[in-house]
Amino acid sequence: MMKKVLVLGAGQLARMMQLAGTPLNLDVKALDVSSNKVVHPITPEHIYGDLAAGIIHADVITAEFEHVAHDILDQCQQSGKLFPKSEAIKIGGDRRLEKALLESCNTANAKHYFVNSKEDFDKAISYLSLPIIFKTALEGYDGKGQWRLKVAADAEAIWQEMADFLNASTTTVKQGIVAEQMVPFDREISLVGVRRVNGDVAVYPLTENHHTNGILTVSVAAPINTKLQEQAGTVFKALSDKLNYVGVMAIEFFQVGNQLLVNEIAPRVHNSGHWTQQGADTCQFENHLRAICDLPLGSTALVRPTAMVNIIGEDTIPDEVLAIASVSVHWYNKGKRAGRKMGHINVSGEHELQLAQRLQSLADILCPKAFPDLNDFAKNYLDKQNK
Amino acid sequence: MMKKVLVLGAGQLARMMQLAGTPLNLDVKALDVSSNKVVHPITPEHIYGDLAAGIIHADVITAEFEHVAHDILDQCQQSGKLFPKSEAIKIGGDRRLEKALLESCNTANAKHYFVNSKEDFDKAISYLSLPIIFKTALEGYDGKGQWRLKVAADAEAIWQEMADFLNASTTTVKQGIVAEQMVPFDREISLVGVRRVNGDVAVYPLTENHHTNGILTVSVAAPINTKLQEQAGTVFKALSDKLNYVGVMAIEFFQVGNQLLVNEIAPRVHNSGHWTQQGADTCQFENHLRAICDLPLGSTALVRPTAMVNIIGEDTIPDEVLAIASVSVHWYNKGKRAGRKMGHINVSGEHELQLAQRLQSLADILCPKAFPDLNDFAKNYLDKQNK
Incomplete structure (x- = not known):
């Protein structure tokens, strides 16, 4: 069986x-x-x-x-x-297809323009206003393959870099660039959801994400604004139905005021869903497997506020971390390399204040060099909870 | 590392x-x-x-x-x-050593007498009052190797069975029988705890256990009487300190009024602690590993009321079980055999009423033949919560 x-x-x-x-x-x-x-x-x-x-x-x-x-x-x-089908996986791997999907579903996303030539590049600059972020259509992840154009004077130099990059590209599918209006967002959040063959959909609570040098460092899942949650859920339903998607899919958003703009889609279990291992009724990994094996989806309810802290480029942390209540350490058994995701730490609390306190305890123990922004994040989060 | x-x-x-x-x-x-x-x-x-x-x-x-x-x-x-040391493991495997440990720690347990001969048997009957339960000192588990003497007229026949058993025994250590006063207990509960080399101890909330034909079928962990919890914790501390124990140990108790009598000790992770996988901050398996690897113990706090239902002698259950919120299924990948523990199901709720409702949903789906007492248990538990 x-x-x-x-x-x-x-x-x-x-x-x-x-x-x-x-x-x-x-x-x-x-x-x-x-x-x-x-x-x-x-x-x-x-x-x-x-x-x-x-x-x-x-x-x-x-x-x-x-x-x-x-x-x-x-x-x-x-x-x-x-499962999911190759079309869905390919969309996640090509920003041009991703944008086309978003447009076809009338899903809000940053204003953008496809760039394959100097002519496109110039058009992009006049169509969008500075600052603009240029992203490779293929193979970009963790902030790699991106150029930021903030002042017009840098345009020529940046184009030259991109042109060299495009010329050097050896991808089977033709590489390209997507120019995007840089959005002055309030925060980055993501939604992890799951869809079964029969169309059943379940989504996890929204997660707030913090990046350091383009790599996700901290995600927090806690009770959140219902309207935002509904907005994100509607987007998930629309996109996953359109794709006839099966499995877990993650959608990264920019929150601008009360609006969510889709940043990107990941057709898979996602780093910003690792907190579900301790914080949700059924973790994203189990739900993905349930979906692709055509089993009933598990509840995605939040069990308790939970944060995930990525361990990047380090293969040890002090044992005392394990002495903090509700801390779970997940190592990936990978060889140590700078910038590499080596594991993550999940921290939960009965309520957000307790979670914030435990995050602060964690930040106090971990080496600030290895976890550069954690202490600031924990301090701000704790301040916010204490208000 | x-x-x-x-x-x-x-x-x-x-x-x-x-x-x-x-x-x-x-x-x-x-x-x-x-x-x-x-x-x-x-x-x-x-x-x-x-x-x-x-x-x-x-x-x-x-x-x-x-x-x-x-x-x-x-x-x-x-x-x-x-870890734990062989002495501790051996004590769990020999009821005579177990009783000696309990006596040496002045730990309350059922009145008992060791039986190796007809003479001992007769003495046991006069020392204890009927009903008496006779248990093999070695190799007894899941209710195997037990004789119940309820009326004096059956004494001769039961002795004959036991004598044949003792004569046929081929154990390296000499087999024996422990006669125990049968205790009219209110319920069976157990405590799973963990001790580290440095003497740190953490115990999980008490678990209420229900057996069918001597095999554990349902365990429930929920907020419980503080005095009982303290009593059990004191026993755990005394016994584990005495043994200089390292790892997880389970203690099964009979509750008689407000008193806990030790029934038996298991020097290992225990079936009545499987609920900790979903219901506790750190599960018993992780805490056992932390202890034996000399890592800080994890919090044993109850995250939410959780029940564990054993899957016995069956290798499939209906998929719909997975559709109940907060249900986790754990298969052991063992060959199907009547009476064999094949897996277990953990069910959680935000509060006991919700847990009881979910248990009832589970009982409604599972085959009553395969889970003979589950429906009665769920019904009673739900009635109790609705009061």
């Missing part, structure tokens, strides 16, 4: 799917796309064969990242076992 | 330790004691060698059951890596 799941990608997301799926009697294996080997998501030793063997063995196939080579996605799609 | 843990025994408890330990970067392997092979606790494929190799590879060794052959325990003990 054990269902076999193959995850394209053998990183931390596949690992956490394996941990969440095992109790449900799901046998989760991973395809290391760089070596084309089916590996154990935890160890990660080679188990058997390659993609072709993996497809045959699996009952269901999914992906832990959107930048999977299209020929791999196409092979999986042909097997009829891939 | 990854610590290697070897678990003696490759059943569901080792499996759940592996799942709880992986995020902490603990590498948990299991010794299948019947085949003397080190196996993966999940798959459970053979990984390498035997006990001797396992001892060399491991940083820390622990046990998932108390009936480990003494020569295995002794070998592990000699390595200096075994």
Whole structure:
């Protein structure tokens, strides 16, 4: 009765799917796309064969990242076992397709323009007003592949960099640039939701996200403005229905006043949903697996306010962290490398004040060099709760 | 930095330790004691060698059951890596040692008498009053190896059965019988607690247990009478200090009025602590690993009222179970066999009434033949909450 799941990608997301799926009697294996080997998501030793063997063995196939080579996605799609479908995964991996989807659903997002040439570039500058952010259409993540144009005088230099980048590009699909109006947003928030084959949808509470150098460092999930939650839920429903989506999808938003603008879509479990492991009724990894295995979705209710702190570029933290109540540490068993996501820490509280206090205790213990913005974040959050 | 843990025994408890330990970067392997092979606790494929190799590879060794052959325990003990120590594990596997421990700590327990001969048997009957329960000193679990003497007329027949049993016994340590006054208890409850090398102790909220044919079927953890909790905590502290215990230990009690009598001790993670996976701040499996790896203990606070329902002798349940909010299913990936613990279901609620309602929904879906007492339990529990 054990269902076999193959995850394209053998990183931390596949690992956490394996941990969440095992109790449900799901046998989760991973395809290391760089070596084309089916590996154990935890160890990660080679188990058997390659993609072709993996497809045959699996009952269901999914992906832990959107930048999977299209020929791999196409092979999986042909097997009829891939969830979400390759179109949805491809949309997450190409900002042009993403923008087209948003437009087709009349979903609010930053004003933008596609750039493939100097002519487009000049048009973009006159169509949008400065500042503008230019993002590569393909392969951008964690703030990589972005240029910010703040003053007109820098235009020529930035175009030259982008032109060199485009010329050097070796992607199978033609690389491009999406120019976006930089939005003076109040904060970045995201919605993680899940959709089943039959159209059932469940969304988690909105999460507030904080980035450092383009990488997510802290996410907080706590009871939130109902109207924003509804707005985000409506967007999720529209986009996921349009895609006939199956599985967990994350939507990143800019909040501008009371409006949410979609920043980007991730067709997979998402870093800003890691808090669900301790803070929600059913974690995002389990819900993704439930959806792709056509099992009933689990409740996405908030159990208690919870924050997630990414561990970046470090492979140890002081043991005392574990002495703080409601702290869970999740290591990914990856080799240490600067800027690499090595693990995360979930912290919960019965109420937000308690959560803020525990975050402050955490910030007091962790090395400020390794967690540069955590102390400021915790201090501000605690101040806000004490008011 | 990854610590290697070897678990003696490759059943569901080792499996759940592996799942709880992986995020902490603990590498948990299991010794299948019947085949003397080190196996993966999940798959459970053979990984390498035997006990001797396992001892060399491991940083820390622990046990998932108390009936480990003494020569295995002794070998592990000699390595200096075994937690808890073999004496503590042996006490859990021999009711005579258990009773001696309770006496040495002046811990309340049922009046008892050791029986090795017809003479002892007759003395036990005059020392204790009927009804008496006779339990094998070794190898008894899940209600196996027990005789109940309710009327004097049955004494001769029961003795004959026990004498045959003792004569047929092939245990290395001499088998024996412990006669116990049957206690007219109000209910059975248990305490799961954890102790670290430095003497730190943390205990979970008391759990109310319900058995069917000697096997635990339902456990409920909810806010409870503070005095009982304190009483149980004091017993845990006394016994675990006496043993210089390291790891999780469970104590089963009979509640008689306001008094707790120790029924038995399990020197390991325990079925009545499975609810902690969803209902407590840190689950018993993680806390056991933290203790034996000398990491700070995690908070044992109740997050929300939670019940655990054992799945016995069945390898499927209806998918609709997963549609009930706050339900988590934990399968053990074991071959189907009548009476075998195959998995468990955790159910939580924000308050006890909600928990009771969800338990009733669960009972309505599950097959009454497979879960014989669940419906009655849920009905009574719901009635109690509605009052």
